[in-house]
Each structure stands twice: as structure tokens, then as C-alpha cells.
Amino acid sequence: MIYQVYPRSFRDFNGDGIGDLQGITAELDQVAELDIDALWLSPFFCSPQLDGGYDVSDYCDVDPIFGTLADFDDLISSATTRGLRIIIDLVPNHCSQEHRLFKRALAAQPGSAERELFIFRDGTGEAGVLPPNNWQSHFGGPAWTRIVEADGEPGQWYLHLFDSSQPDFNWDNRAVHEEFERILRFWLDRGVAGFRVDVAHALVKATGLPDWGGRADGGSTPGFPFTDAPMFGQPGIHDIYRRWRSILGEYDGERILCGEASVDPLTRLADWVREDQMHQTFNFSYLAAPWDPTELRRIVTASLEAFDSVGAPTTWVLSNHDVVRHTTRFGQGHTEPHRNGDGIGPDDHQPDHDRGLRRGIAASMFMVGLPGGVYLYQGEELGLPDHTQMPHHFRQDPAYHRTGGNRLGRDGCRVPLPWTTEGPSLGYSPNGQSWLPQPEGWAALSREAQQSDPQSVLSLYKKALSTRRQHGLGSGSLAWAENHSTDTCLAFVNNDILIILNMGDTEYLIPDLPVLVRSDMASTSSRMLAPEECIWLQVV
Ligand code: NOJ
Ligand code: CA
Secondary structure, rough: OEEEEEEHHOOOOOOOOOOOOOHHHHHHHHHOOOOOOOEOOOOOOEOOOOOOOOOOOOOEEOOOOOOOHHHHHHHHHHHHHHHHHHHHHHOOOEEEOOOOHHHHHHHHOOOOOHHHHHHEEEEOOOHHOOOOOOOOOOOEEHHHHHHHHEOOOOEEEOOOOOOOOOEEEOOOOOOHHHHHHHHHHHHHOOOEEEEEEEEOOOOOOOOOOOOOOOOOHHHHHHHHHHHHHOOOOOOOOOHHHHHHHHHHHOOOOOOOEEEOOOOOOOOHHHHHHHOOOOOEEEOOHOOOOOOOOOHHHHHHHHHHHHHHOOOOOOEEOOOOOOOOOOOHOOOOOOOOOOOOOOOOOOOOOOOOOHHHHHHHHHHHHHHHOOOOOEEEEHHHOOOOOOOOOOHHHHHOOOOHHHOOOOOOOOOOOHHHHOOOOOOOOOOOOOOOOOOOOOOOOOOHOOHHHHHHHOOHHHHHHHHHHHHHHHOOOHHOOEOOHHHHHOOEEEEEOOOOEEEOOOOOOEHHHHHHHHHEEEEOOOOOOEEEEEEEEEEEEOOO
């Protein structure tokens, strides 16, 4: 069970309006109460913060806005005392334009060793005014930017699959491998339990950088299957992870690699977690599953089969810092999942909050009952929705700015957490500062408000997570319970627990067994499972 912390929005200790490492250390007891194994921290390294820290200018230091290396050491030791491990985010596909190696590359000549660390090419067309190929950035616009050479003339172009401030490294160059092996060891020596690897499917690009008419994020479209994308899933990538796995093996204790690989189908994603490569990879097929029992069952079965075939634990996730929170997605009244990077704003049709929360919590309880690894995103234990009314002038996501506002971006799921019922930022910051505004009404969702309420979402998560551990569900196995599966209900047994999720709009008669957990904590019905409710029953 891994809990994702998005540091800038978790807790601001020093009052500058941005969450920091000391803030995380200060609240570790709150997180430990959730009975999790590890925290994964999104980037806190030196960065100009043009993509929320996924634009790293120094991989081996802490950005001053988040604190110092000494603060990180304190966090590790405080976490260890509580039996929690710390996983950090490694961003190997690209760095920041402010990274010393990129600055040196800009100052050097075309063809130099400095430039060979990145992907520089001459332009096409007359005088090289056109980009080297037609690749598009994930955040909109071309994936190439032209530089001005030392002589003041327009010169080569460099590749950036994301923002122009995030130049891609050239993983065909041994020197890049050596640089990252040094970075891995730096953090392993400091005691991290492993790495979440950012865009782990993109490092190696096809020779010759051929044109690609498909989607920038590689998602399959007619005529352009993901498997053909020249910037994703290239065979050479796997040797990199074999090497990293062997480096982790040199260290004591359990150290893991978890890949952020947007790869489909699931059978192919399993290649990332073969026994000599990563330990886990995110399951984005599961995250994108609509509120539909047939489709959900298909994805769960396919996930278990794919991961079992390589002996890796299947993982499950519903929310993270890149997608609309699932309590909001499920309130949208249609089955289309939200694409990465497309938020909801004040001009859009507003989701049904109550329905989203009800479905979202039921979906969470279904997920927490599954065997394998579960990833939670900070604030989902409070049932937080996205901020769907955020005024546009607050938006910081490069996806918003690079598309002229066509895509709203991911700020709506990155809003600072509410800790207390009072104060201008609800306890997030000691003086009320906050880098993004919190929506109206979040006092009632604050940790303080929920802590003492036995029927709160927080109390439900605590109960479910401790029951999951007591009954060994993480290392259990799934058997679909056909006698309780209907057109609208999904049911499975994991170890000694029967879990039923009612995705329909009529009640379902449940067997007369002791109730361990139910997503509607206020329910008084002993035999009927309400629509959009999930229940855990003790099989005797
Ligand atoms: C995936 C990260 O989760 C996202 O936040 C980031 O913008 C891109 N990778 C680029 O690093
Ligand atoms: Ca701060």
C-alpha cells in the first residue's frame, strides 16, 4: 500500500504557501494511521518548477522551496521510526533547461559531446526553419524548439516530449546512463526505498526519429497503434531497467522500482515488470475503467492475468496528480474517462458531486479489497473532489498555457490539502498562504473534521486499510463470486472476504454474513446493498 504525496500541496511548514519536506515530516503520524507501507514523493529536487518539479535542474539536491538535504534525512529517519519507507520520483526522460548539462550543451558546438547528451538535430526546410520531424509535445505544440547558437544565429533544434523547458536526454549515449546510475546511488545511499520512474516507456527513441501521425501521448488511434510509436516502448529500454534492478540488488533491505509506463495493452505493460526489471508498474487501464461492471471485470481479469504471467504483483490506482480525481470523474454522468491533463473548469458542465463521492468511495473500497499493490493519492482518504471552479488566472500547468487554455490542465487535482476546520488555508499553511486556492466548503472535508466522525470517509479508509492488512488481502488472490455477480453487481472473494460492488440503480439482496466494511457508513440496512455501494462480508 503506497501513499502518494505531492509535496507542494501536502503541508506548508514555513508559511510561504508551498508545501515542504518539514511539512511532510510534521504530519507523518496522520499518514501512518492509514496503515500504509510507503510514501511516494513527487519531485522535490532543484527545479524552476515549470512543470511542478518534473523539470529537474539538480537531481542530487533539494529545491530550497521544499527544504534541504538535512530535512530529507530527517524525513527518512522519522518515517523509519514509524515503519514507513520513502520512495522518490526519478525523472530520467528529460531534465530542466536550467540543468548544468543542458546549459553546457547550448554553449557548445553542434556535434559536440555536450550536445550528444541531448537530442539536437538540424532543422528541415530552407535554412532549417522547420522542425526535424512532426512529433508533438504532450502539453501541446511541437516537440522541438530551435535555439540561438553562440554566434547569435538561429541554429539546431532540441527534442522535448513535454514542455520546451524539459529537454529530452539522449539514452543512446553511455554518458547519460552513467549520470543516472550515479543519481540512483546517491539516493539509495541516503536510504530511499526505491524510485517511481517518470515516463518509463519513453527514454529510448527509434533510430532516425521517424515521423509519427498518432497521438502525442502514444494512445492508440486508428492506423496508429501505440505499438508503432517511435518514441515509446522501444526494445532498448528494457536493458536500462535490468541494469537499475541489479544496482538496487546491491543494497540491503527491500528497494523497488515502479514504472510510470503508459503502455497498452496490459500484456505488453507486463514486459516492464519481468523479474529482472521493475518490481511494479502503474495500471492506467484500471484508472481509466468506466463505471461499468462488464468493463471493470474485464480489466481486473486482464490485469491479473498479465501481471501473473510474469510473476509481478498487479497494481491498482484511481487517482494521482495528473488526472481529475476519481470522486469527480464518477460524478460526470457519462462513461467517458477523463484524459490525462484535461481538467474541468468553471465554464464546463459541473459534475454531480454527491453521486461522484458515492461512486468514488464505493470504487475505492472495491480497489482496496483487490490482491496486489494499491496506490492512493493524498486527499483521496478525505474524499476530496477536484477543484472544478478554479478561476483560470490561478492555473500553472504548462498544458494550459501551451494550448492557449484549450486544455485546462491538472491544477484541479493539485489543490493544497485541508487539515483543520478553521483558518484561511484550513491548516495547510501557518499563515494562510496557498499556491492554489481551495474550493468553498472544504472545512467540512478537513482531516480535523473527519477524524472524530466515525462515519467519515477518513474513518472508512482507516477501517478498510486495517482490515485489508489483517486479512492479508494484498497477498491474497481473487476468485469471482459468480453467485453474486449480476448484470450490475461485481463480486469476488479474496481470502476470507466476499466483496460486492453494486454498480446498478436497484438494491441487491446480500447474504447473511457479518459485515466488515461498507462504503455507505451511515447505512442501516442489514440485507440490502444500495445502488453505488460496496460491501465487505466475512465468509465463515
Ligand atoms: C508524468 C508526470 O506524472 C507528470 O506530472 C509530468 O508532467 C510528466 N510525466 C513529465 O515529466
Ligand atoms: Ca513552504
